[in-house]
Amino acid sequence: MPTVTMVGGGQLARMTHQAAVALGQRLRVLAERPEDPAAQVTPEVVLGSHTDLAALRKAAVGSHALTFDHEGVPTEHLRALVAEGVNVQPPPSALIYAQDKLVMRTKLAELNVPEPPFTAVESVADAVAFGDAHGWPLVLKAVRGGYDGRGVWMIDDAAEVERIVADQLAHGATLMAEQKVDLRRELSAMVARSPYGQAAAWPVVETVQRHGQCAVVIAPAPDLPDKLATQAEALALRLAAELGVTGAMAVELFETTDGELLVNELAMRPHNSGHWGMDGAVTGQFEQHLRAVLDYPLGDTRPLAPVTVMANILGAAQAPEMSMDERLHHLLARMPEAKVHLYGKGERPDRKIGHINILGDDVAVVREKAERAAHWMSHAEWTDGWDPHHG
Numbered sequence: 001m002p003t004v005t006m007v008g009g010g011q012l013a014r015m016t017h018q019a020a021v022a023l024g025q026r027l028r029v030l031a032e033r034p035e036d037p038a039a040q041v042t043p044e045v046v047l048g049s050h051t052d053l054a055a056l057r058k059a060a061v062g063s064h065a066l067t068f069d070h071e072g073v074p075t076e077h078l079r080a081l082v083a084e085g086v087n088v089q090p091p092p093s094a095l096i097y098a099q100d101k102l103v104m105r106t107k108l109a110e111l112n113v114p115e116p117p118f119t120a121v122e123s124v125a126d127a128v129a130f131g132d133a134h135g136w137p138l139v140l141k142a143v144r145g146g147y148d149g150r151g152v153w154m155i156d157d158a159a160e161v162e163r164i165v166a167d168q169l170a171h172g173a174t175l176m177a178e179q180k181v182d183l184r185r186e187l188s189a190m191v192a193r194s195p196y197g198q199a200a201a202w203p204v205v206e207t208v209q210r211h212g213q214c215a216v217v218i219a220p221a222p223d224l225p226d227k228l229a230t231q232a233e234a235l236a237l238r239l240a241a242e243l244g245v246t247g248a249m250a251v252e253l254f255e256t257t258d259g260e261l262l263v264n265e266l267a268m269r270p271h272n273s274g275h276w277g278m279d280g281a282v283t284g285q286f287e288q289h290l291r292a293v294l295d296y297p298l299g300d301t302r303p304l305a306p307v308t309v310m311a312n313i314l315g316a317a318q319a320p321e322m323s324m325d326e327r328l329h330h331l332l333a334r335m336p337e338a339k340v341h342l343y344g345k346g347e348r349p350d351r352k353i354g355h356i357n358i359l360g361d362d363v364a365v366v367r368e369k370a371e372r373a374a375h376w377m378s379h380a381e382w383t384d385g386w387d388p389h390h391g
């Protein structure tokens with residue numbers, strides 16, 4: 001049975017390992033620290049940095065495919081691995097569109113894919129001129145290395161540009177600016193594609209962000225007109241084929257107040273917007289990612305319930321005194337239908353430490369339950385006032 005190497009030891013690698021176990025495969029991870037979420041659970045851990053070519057080589061030896069739980073590996077290292085015969089999936093020629101937001105925006109423009117107006121920002125003047133032409137506030141982004149909203153700034157005026165752009169450029173960041181889109185909401189169209197070219201799409205989901213990061217996902221996206229759902233799915237499948245993507249890919253989308261779809265960004269790996277499918281779809285994204293990078297036939301993506309809601313467990317501002325284990329015990333007692341996924345991470349404010357999936361029939365009911373459960377797990381507080389000892 002094959003071994004797959006995943007670069008990165010975070011929760012995505014941890015949950016991919018879980019899927020690998022079921023398929024009889026081994027997942028080897030390149031992790032920075034032994035206490036990383038995936039390094040805690042998989043027996044094959046190479047400790048090292050994803051920016052160190054020697055560590056990447058060591059992790060790749062004898063494995064059938066090398067894949068990623070983040071976008072951070074330098075492109076030149078990936079090219080070197082490919083030249084040495086490592087089966088890198090997705091290939092660096094595709095991954096670049098998930099690594100570099102400016103390369104992605106430029107390519108999508110070439111493909112006539114709808115997206116916000118954008119420009120490269122090499123000086124304070126570039127950003128000010130863009131804001132004057134396209135309206136304030138504008139969105140400034142680090143071209144590489146952003147995640148969970150780090151590397152994204154909403155900027156109101158020229159004075160703020162001066163402060164932030166000058167500071168970022170001084171620290172060596174490459175920047176771009178985008179028009180701030182009037183959002184109705186955010187969506188994600190997830191697909192997986194194999195090197196052979198088979199592709200499969202999950203239903204389009206709604207993603208709810210808080211403080212610039214994903215907090216809740218509703219699958220499928222409630223009240224999304226069929227026309228838009230079909231359009232989003234077709235767009236994601238087309239992008240996967242045209243860019244040569246393999247494995248799972250999330251196309252993050254903006255639904256504008258005018259009912260248009262614009263692409264925000266691409267992620268070529270399992271993605272937070274696909275966690276619902278671990279319990280809510282016939283084939284979840286972690287299993288599908290493994291099948292895709294190994295060029296196996298892909299799995300059925302159909303949902304198992306009319307609605308699945310995923311709520312992230314985010315570290316509270318102050319970690320509660322009650323232990324995580326006791327919180328889990330109370331949750332399971334009160335909500336036996338909750339599917340809990342914990343990542344083995346320490347609690348820090350706003351850090352993604354787990355998620356809850358709830359399946360059901362009614363969006364409002366299911367969402368309330370999932371969010372109540374996640375809030376309980378992070379805060380040891382029931383949002384409906386329930387007292388575990390006097391309930």
Ligand SMILES: Nc1ncnc2c1ncn2[C@@H]1O[C@H](COP(=O)(O)OP(=O)(O)OP(=O)(O)O)[C@@H](O)[C@H]1O
Nearest residue numbers: 116139146147148149150152178179180181209213
């Ligand atoms: N052009 C835009 N107009 C309006 N809102 C935006 C725009 N670009 C980004 N945002 C908001 O900022 C969030 C984060 O942006 P983006 O996805 O580019 O950053 P990221 O740090 O790579 O994100 P993540 O890793 O959380 O997906 C988006 O989900 C959206 O809520």
Ligand SMILES: [Mg+2]
Nearest residue numbers: 148252264265
């Ligand atoms: Mg994003």
